[in-house]
Amino acid sequence: MLVLVLGITLTAYAGICLFFLLAQRSFIYCPRPSLNPAVTCLTLHRNQTTIRVASHRHDGPRGLIYFGGNAEDISLTLPEITAAFPARAIYMLYYRGYGDSSGRPTEAGLREDAAAVFEFVRSRHAHVTLVGRSLGSSLAVGLAANHAPQRLVLITPFDSILAIASQIAPFLPMRLLLRDRWESVHDAPQVHCPTLILAAGDDELIPAANTDRLLRAFPDGVASLAVIPDTDHNSISVAPAFWQALHDFASDES
Template identity: 50%
Template structure:
């Protein structure tokens, strides 16, 4: 090999290793985009103490057996959903968890932290509300599937879900060894087979963020008879909740 070719090969190798190092170091900043809390005045908050972190939960208290837990997307202020969810579910207590680093919660988000916080929230409210609907949107679908695989969820709704963040990242960075570098993999397909709750998988017809193949792969990971797939026409990843079909589907109403 000539000196020029050797120099070129060495430069390419260093650039490639630099890209791998950058992805490893900054990977969580590519997954999580913490947002402030928009609703504050007149809102009831509860605080979860989990592993030294204070995780805030925006709530609408309601007596009775029914509750709804909502896990949002990676750049979502979940408190924004409280008015519409409270109206749509008048007989449910509503709980919207602010991930670590989001909405005033302390700590930093990670897959392990979000999973632990979701389990802690479920266990705390189940003492008062044994009938809990769990809704997870986008990133929150990964949290919701994991929770439903370990706890007796009454019903599970997954909005614009994926089968695995690892697979999405591998598709986005095809020339990098993502499977070796990624810390937070959110392999929802792995947990789906353990879910017993009736499940709705809700996909946007024109989702530009989560490929349809990823959503359909997750759907097929559930056992037969557990999940139903619904494509919400005329919507994208961020506009699916604007559809007139969205709230009725959350409520469990059939739609043709």
């Protein structure tokens, strides 16, 4: 009887592991269509993948690249970011499978696309600011570690998806199963531009300890943390204090 129970338990556990192995990317990426057809988009081609980039034109040396959250429709965010950074050209990457971008999202693919967008923007603007929200924060940190933006803003960031997933499901061998780890904590030590971290005071998805671990990974004096009180993971961008912090950070540029 004990052997039978043990066998059933092990089979069920193996089934759970297999399910997660096969379905894991559906937990990380939630592709959305674009709900704002009036948005102007640029098209980049990357290894037979069509990448769409929502944009707001502004002539001048300053450009901003925005990487959204895993379920964010960036076409709805573009007007807000444009209003917050009126002196910059704005570029927002539609991840693979999001909006009219083709392909399927993976960490490797999104990192390639982000680098391509950075090269495109850098060729047109000498001063580049990176802004990443939630999942997009990891893209932004990785890009900042390997390129040279002038500013970096991280909204509700995390240290790594591996760490978050291990906390949510400690009974699963995440180090063996997880394909897309998004380990910002490993990229942060190579970032040297002024960095602002904006955290929600009541974030229900990203524990404060994970944000603090990311903050500590940056070189001394590089990153600062602003906690927006009475906000959660999604409502942070509704708070006036959030936009004020962005305004102050942008206004402090030399």
